[in-house]
Amino acid sequence: MPILYDCVILTDHRYLNDSKTDSYKHNVYYEDRLVHHALEDLGLKTLRLAWDDHLFDWSTTKSVLFRTTWDYFDRFKEFSIWLENISKQTTLLNSEALIRWNIDKHYLLDLHEKGIHIAESHFIEQGAQVTLAQLHHILDWKDTVLKPCISGAARHTYKLDLENLNSHESIFQKLISNEAMMLQPFQHNIITKGEISMMVFNGQYTHAILKKAKAGDFRVQDDFGGSIHNYKPSDEEVAFAEACVKACIELPIYARVDVFEDNNGAIALSELELIEPELWFRHHKNAAKLLARSIKDKLANEN
Numbered sequence: 001m002p003i004l005y006d007c008v009i010l011t012d013h014r015y016l017n018d019s020k021t022d023s024y025k026h027n028v029y030y031e032d033r034l035v036h037h038a039l040e041d042l043g044l045k046t047l048r049l050a051w052d053d054h055l056f057d058w059s060t061t062k063s064v065l066f067r068t069t070w071d072y073f074d075r076f077k078e079f080s081i082w083l084e085n086i087s088k089q090t091t092l093l094n095s096e097a098l099i100r101w102n103i104d105k106h107y108l109l110d111l112h113e114k115g116i117h118i119a120e121s122h123f124i125e126q127g128a129q130v131t132l133a134q135l136h137h138i139l140d141w142k143d144t145v146l147k148p149c150i151s152g153a154a155r156h157t158y159k160l161d162l163e164n165l166n167s168h169e170s171i172f173q174k175l176i177s178n179e180a181m182m183l184q185p186f187q188h189n190i191i192t193k194g195e196i197s198m199m200v201f202n203g204q205y206t207h208a209i210l211k212k213a214k215a216g217d218f219r220v221q222d223d224f225g226g227s228i229h230n231y232k233p234s235d236e237e238v239a240f241a242e243a244c245v246k247a248c249i250e251l252p253i254y255a256r257v258d259v260f261e262d263n264n265g266a267i268a269l270s271e272l273e274l275i276e277p278e279l280w281f282r283h284h285k286n287a288a289k290l291l292a293r294s295i296k297d298k299l300a301n302e303n
Contacts, residue, residue, distance in 0.1 A: 005061035006044035007093075007295055009036055010276075011068040013050040028068050031281040031288075035067065038292035044299075052082065062299055063091040066099070069276045073151060076103075091302065093295060094252045094274050101249050102274040105149045105182055111269065114247040117240075118269045119262060123149065124181045132165040132172050135183060143186035146172065148179050159186060187268075189261040195270060196231055198241040199279050199287055200255045202294040205242055207284035208233045230283060240267050248272070253294050254279065 009032055019025040032048055039046045049056055051069045058064070064086065072079040087096040094102075101107050108118045122139055124130065136144065146168070147157040156175060158168055175181055194212040198205055210231035233241070241257040248255075256277035262268040281288045 003060060003062055004045070005047050006063065006299060007039055007046050008056075008058075008061045008064045009039075009046065009048040010051045010064055010066050011048060012071040013052070014071070015068050016048075016050055027282060031279070032067050034281045034285055034288040035065070035291060038288040039295065041289075042292050042296045044292070044296060052078070058086050059089040061090050062302075063093055063295065065093045065295065066276050068278075072276065073155065076150060091299070093298070094254065095250065098248065098250060098252055098274050102272065103150055104180075105147075105151075105271075106180075107272070108269070110249070111244065111247050111272065116244050116247050116269055117262075117266055119184050119187060119260075122183045124176055124183065126176065126178065126180045128176055130176075132160065132169055136160075136162065136165065139183070141183070141185050145184050145186055147182055147184075148175065149182055150179060185263065187260055187262055187270075189263065190270075193261055194229075195258055195260045196233060196237065197277075197280070198233055198237065198257045198259065199284070200241055200245045200252075200257060201287060201290045202253055203242060203245055203251055204290070205233075205238045206287040206290060207280070208237075209280050209283065228280070237267060240269075244269055244272055248274070253298060254291055 011028070011032060015025055015028045015032075018029040036046050036048060047061070051066075051072070052075075069079075083092075083096060083099065086092065092099065101110075106123060108121060109123075112118045122135070124135070132146075136142070142162055144160045145157060146160055148155060151157070156171075158171075160168060172181070194210045196208055196210055198208045200206070208231045210229045212227050212229065237259065240259060244257045245252060245255045252274045254274075254277075256273040256279060258270040258273065259267055260270050279287065
């Protein structure tokens with residue numbers, strides 16, 4: 001089959017179509033359309049598909065751009081096999097190496113070794129014979145957050161304290177028998193000040209969003225009632241975000257750097273999102289144009 005497309009934008013089946021009644025789905029569709037139009041304006045032939053479209057011949061596109069493939073972590077085994085197959089047929093943006101590195105939160109340890117200040121973290125490997133009470137006693141932590149090492153949308157994320165460890169022990173044992181988990185001290189400034197998301201394309205910062213949890217919750221994701229606000233980061237915050245991206249195993253074409261002020265008052269990395277992060281193009285349309293230009297340049301350099 002001849003090459004028919006320059007870049008296919010990837011979503012999942014839930015977000016293929018626009019919605020007049022669901023603002024969340026509309027925003028997903030609208031932001032992907034901004035990228036679609038930015039690519040077309042540069043003369044790139046573009047298509048938007050669900051990543052698990054079994055009818056499409058992936059060898060007919062020069063590249064695929066991961067955007068809103070938000071069911072991958074619920075179908076990880078299937079996604080992993082698909083990822084391996086598609087990487088042999090076309091260029092992945094970001095690359096398979098970056099995606100596989102970033103999927104597992106152990107990547108935080110790699111960044112820490114390169115001098116990036118991360119949230120204090122303790123990793124519990126799959127099959128570990130340990131209880132929540134033992135962990136909190138050994139680490140001398142009182143208020144914590146437990147989450148899987150491969151996760152998204154706050155899946156199986158729990159706020160723990162010394163009073164509720166027993167009630168979470170059963171689910172912890174079930175989880176740890178199947179996957180690695182991580183435990184972190186609860187970061188109080190995320191509740192009071194929020195979490196900052198900074199968007200970085202090809203190493204260059206473009207814009208930022210401040211995410212705040214709703215009253216009574218600790219999760220800033222809009223899935224759980226969190227709110228977003230425009231934010232102007234300090235020069236120090238921008239420099240930190242760009243340093244995080246440059247410390248990756250290779251330079252990603254897009255990245256979202258989530259940071260917060262830790263319990264000691266220092267800027268710390270919460271997450272580095274390189275797979276399918278929400279990038280809030282609707283708040284900064286020029287970022288979609290910068291991403292499109294970076295994609296065109298990358299494809300040109302590969303020819």
